[in-house]
Amino acid sequence: MELTLRALGVLAALGLAALLTHFFEPAALSDAQERGPATPAGARGPVELAPNPDRWMHPAGPVTALLGVLFALIVIPYGPDLVPRDLGIGVFYFIVVVDFVVLGLSLGGWGANTRNSVDVYYRATAQLVAYVVPLGLAYIGAIMMARSLSTVSIVDAQAGMWFVVLQPIGFALYLVTGLMQAYRPPFVEPFAAFIEHGVYGASFAWQALLWRLALSSLLFLVAAMGAVLYLGGWRGPLLPGPVWMLLKTFGLMAIMVWGGSRVPLLSTGRMLELSWKVLTPIGLANVLVVGALILLGVGPS
Amino acid sequence: MSFAEAAEWFAFVILAVISVAGALGMATTMSMFRSGIFLMASFIGVAGLFVLLSADLLGLLQVMMYIGGMLVMILFMVLFSHDPGGSMMADMDMSLIERFFSLGLSSSPDKEGMDMERHGHDGMDMGGQGGHDPMDMGGQGGMDMSMTTPVKRWAAALSVTLGGGLVALLLLRPAWPTTDTTPNPESARMIGELLMSKYMMAFEGAGLLILIGIFGAVLVARPGAYPDRDARDAYVTRDLPPAPIDEDPPPSADAHVPPEALEEVTVSGAHRDEAGGPPPQNETGQAASESLDRDS
Amino acid sequence: MAVPLTAYLIVGALLFGLGVYAVIAQRSAVMILMGIEVLLNAIGLNMIAFWRFVNPGDYSAQIFTILIITIGAVEMGIGLAIMMLLYRNRGTVQVDQYDSLKG
Numbered sequence: 001m002e003l004t005l006r007a008l009g010v011l012a013a014l015g016l017a018a019l020l021t022h023f024f025e026p027a028a029l030s031d032a033q034e035r036g037p038a039t040p041a042g043a044r045g046p047v048e049l050a051p052n053p054d055r056w057m058h059p060a061g062p063v064t065a066l067l068g069v070l071f072a073l074i075v076i077p078y079g080p081d082l083v084p085r086d087l088g089i090g091v092f093y094f095i096v097v098v099d100f101v102v103l104g105l106s107l108g109g110w111g112a113n114t115r116n117s118v119d120v121y122y123r124a125t126a127q128l129v130a131y132v133v134p135l136g137l138a139y140i141g142a143i144m145m146a147r148s149l150s151t152v153s154i155v156d157a158q159a160g161m162w163f164v165v166l167q168p169i170g171f172a173l174y175l176v177t178g179l180m181q182a183y184r185p186p187f188v189e190p191f192a193a194f195i196e197h198g199v200y201g202a203s204f205a206w207q208a209l210l211w212r213l214a215l216s217s218l219l220f221l222v223a224a225m226g227a228v229l230y231l232g233g234w235r236g237p238l239l240p241g242p243v244w245m246l247l248k249t250f251g252l253m254a255i256m257v258w259g260g261s262r263v264p265l266l267s268t269g270r271m272l273e274l275s276w277k278v279l280t281p282i283g284l285a286n287v288l289v290v291g292a293l294i295l296l297g298v299g300p301s
Numbered sequence: 302m303s304f305a306e307a308a309e310w311f312a313f314v315i316l317a318v319i320s321v322a323g324a325l326g327m328a329t330t331m332s333m334f335r336s337g338i339f340l341m342a343s344f345i346g347v348a349g350l351f352v353l354l355s356a357d358l359l360g361l362l363q364v365m366m367y368i369g370g371m372l373v374m375i376l377f378m379v380l381f382s383h384d385p386g387g388s389m390m391a392d393m394d395m396s397l398i399e400r401f402f403s404l405g406l407s408s409s410p411d412k413e414g415m416d417m418e419r420h421g422h423d424g425m426d427m428g429g430q431g432g433h434d435p436m437d438m439g440g441q442g443g444m445d446m447s448m449t450t451p452v453k454r455w456a457a458a459l460s461v462t463l464g465g466g467l468v469a470l471l472l473l474r475p476a477w478p479t480t481d482t483t484p485n486p487e488s489a490r491m492i493g494e495l496l497m498s499k500y501m502m503a504f505e506g507a508g509l510l511i512l513i514g515i516f517g518a519v520l521v522a523r524p525g526a527y528p529d530r531d532a533r534d535a536y537v538t539r540d541l542p543p544a545p546i547d548e549d550p551p552p553s554a555d556a557h558v559p560p561e562a563l564e565e566v567t568v569s570g571a572h573r574d575e576a577g578g579p580p581p582q583n584e585t586g587q588a589a590s591e592s593l594d595r596d597s
Numbered sequence: 598m599a600v601p602l603t604a605y606l607i608v609g610a611l612l613f614g615l616g617v618y619a620v621i622a623q624r625s626a627v628m629i630l631m632g633i634e635v636l637l638n639a640i641g642l643n644m645i646a647f648w649r650f651v652n653p654g655d656y657s658a659q660i661f662t663i664l665i666i667t668i669g670a671v672e673m674g675i676g677l678a679i680m681m682l683l684y685r686n687r688g689t690v691q692v693d694q695y696d697s698l699k700g
Contacts (some may be wrong), residue, residue: 057335088357088487089357089361092365092489093361096361096364096368099365099369103341103368103372107338110379122376128369159339208448309599317604317608318649320612321611321615324611324612324615324635327615327632327635328619328632333628337631340634340635343638344638347641354605354645354646354649355649356648356649356659358659366670367634370670374627374677378625381681381684382625417666438627446626448623448624449622449623450693452622456617456621456622459618460614460615460617460618461614464614467613471603471606472605472607478651480650480653482653484649484653484654492656492660495656497655498603498659499657500657503660503664511667514671517678518674518677521679521682522678522681526689541670
């Protein structure tokens with residue numbers, strides 16, 4: 001039945017994404033001191049089991065995060081007809097569903113009931129407040145040019161020229177806010193060493209596995225959506241669609257992670273300052289520029 | 302009943318139960334964090350009902366705004382309350398519903414200590430309470446820590462009457478004139494066209510309202526001209542007991558300080574008006590960066 | 598539509614009653630704000646149910662609901678700011694402690 005085939009496809013994509021990201025990311029992070037969610041399993045000491053975790057909220061954290069990532073994988077197109085479900089409002093749905101990862105971090109952080117994990121919850125929510133507006137503004141440029149919220153339409157609108165050429169500001173904004181969304185350096189505050197590497201410090205066994213799955217796939221998702229929005233998705237001359245998609249995704253991931261690991265780490269207060277004082281005005285300027293370009297007839301008709 | 306109809310009824314019942322149970326849990330549980338999570342669940346239920354009613358953009362909009370909004374609101378609530386985890390209330394006299402929704406909140410001394418410690422850690426960040434023990438609030442040590450006011454029973458009676466009355470009115474009323482036409486599946490496009498053409502004024506007005514709301518919120522919640530610890534202690538006016546009045550006030554010109562509480566009002570007011578001060582920052586960012594500075 | 602209009606309106610009415618309970622009976626200012634959000638939600642549900650069953654051609658109802666959600670969010674933001682100021686000045690956010698005007 002087609003529905004089960006698509007569901008299995010999404011699960012396979014999740015597994016593949018997490019696996020490739022898990023092996024690929026530390027290579028790009030080679031000389032960063034804080035590795036964020038890519039922290040190797042032995043980096044923190046022996047896990048101190050949370051003495052009194054909330055029975056429902058603590059396991060609900062990684063499950064919610066994983067559900068968010070799974071639902072978000074539904075709208076990524078891998079080829080001309082290879083999208084699990086082409087929602088008419090695909091990009092908006094993607095933004096909404098990736099917020100569930102933050103919800104998972106709050107549930108897991110609060111539920112573990114230790115001082116450091118509640119700290120994780122605070123910092124993750126503050127980072128949500130920081131990234132959400134500039135991220136929306138980074139998406140809007142591509143949506144305006146493609147005149148549609150559907151990921152398939154956005155890829156089709158880049159048949160002439162990729163949006164990265166037409167909207168370089170938007171692309172740079174997406175790189176920065178994508179890193180903020182994925183909790184990678186330089187925005188690794190919720191996973192820093194001084195709070196026991198975030199939720200990794202309070203979870204063990206299957207919960208730790210789910211956390212790693214969810215967070216690795218989150219980086220893959222952010223890069224994949226960046227490829228869809230700005231790099232033309234699966235479009236490319238010689239190779240088949242999915243191969244181009246993988247190449248673009250990992251290329252974008254490499255740029256983001258490598259560039260991010262060169263920059264000094266930012267504390268949550270500075271992240272908020274950066275986002276609201278620098279990134280949001282840049283985003284608004286980008287919307288103005290894209291609007292002007294559309295009125296002048298540049299880009300897809 | 303065909304399969305599609307049964308599926309629709311099934312989805313409706315599940316979503317309706319989630320919505321109502323979420324709101325009920327929000328109103329009756331003893332833990333503030335759980336109450337926020339129940340509210341989020343209720344909103345997701347209502348968003349599901351929106352999608353079932355073919356208003357999919359609106360359902361997604363509801364989820365996006367309320368998940369993000371509720372997360373931040375729970376954060377504020379946790380930082381401002383004495384017992385966000387609800388552990389201190391586990392021995393209280395609760396009704397059956399409240400007991401059901403507060404399952405799992407233990408009252409072990411460890412968790413209480415950890416809650417106090419956690420709140421103490423953040424109470425110092427947020428409210429400028431200095432070294433105050435959060436429980437020692439000038440006579441409030443024995444305060445009733447329940448989440449609900451004493452008018453709980455009247456409120457319950459009122460809400461049951463109101464809800465019951467509305468439901469009875471709905472059931473006994475003659476049928477509304479309903480149509481069976483299916484709406485246009487591209488709701489985003491239709492909403493966009495309407496927003497840009499017919500409701501442009503409302504759209505712009507809403508944008509202006511949001512802008513003014515942001516200005517107002519930032520202005521009201523500014524940390525003040527001197528946000529470091531000592532100055533903030535001076536800025537936060539509390540109902541401190543007045544300093545004892547001397548029988549013979551010293552005749553010297555350097556003004557002996559009047560009761561501290563009164564002076565702080567005028568001093569902080571003056572400071573706020575005259576100095577430019579650092580740019581207003583989000584309170585969370587401030588607390589976080591301040592704690593970061595303390596850690597490093 | 599298999600599920601009749603009245604069913605959706607009953608859910609809205611129940612949510613409204615629960616919202617009224619939350620606003621009246623809760624002690625902390627943030628909880629009262631949450632009760633107000635439940636009230637707004639019930640209203641939104643009613644509006645969309647009526648839109649779908651009475652006149653699905655005119656999308657004005659959805660725009661109205663978007664505006665309701667927006668205004669609810671703005672009100673929540675300002676309410677939280679006021680609550681923060683109250684906390685600084687009174688030390689508590691429990692609304693039955695604000696009794697300095699009490700006769």
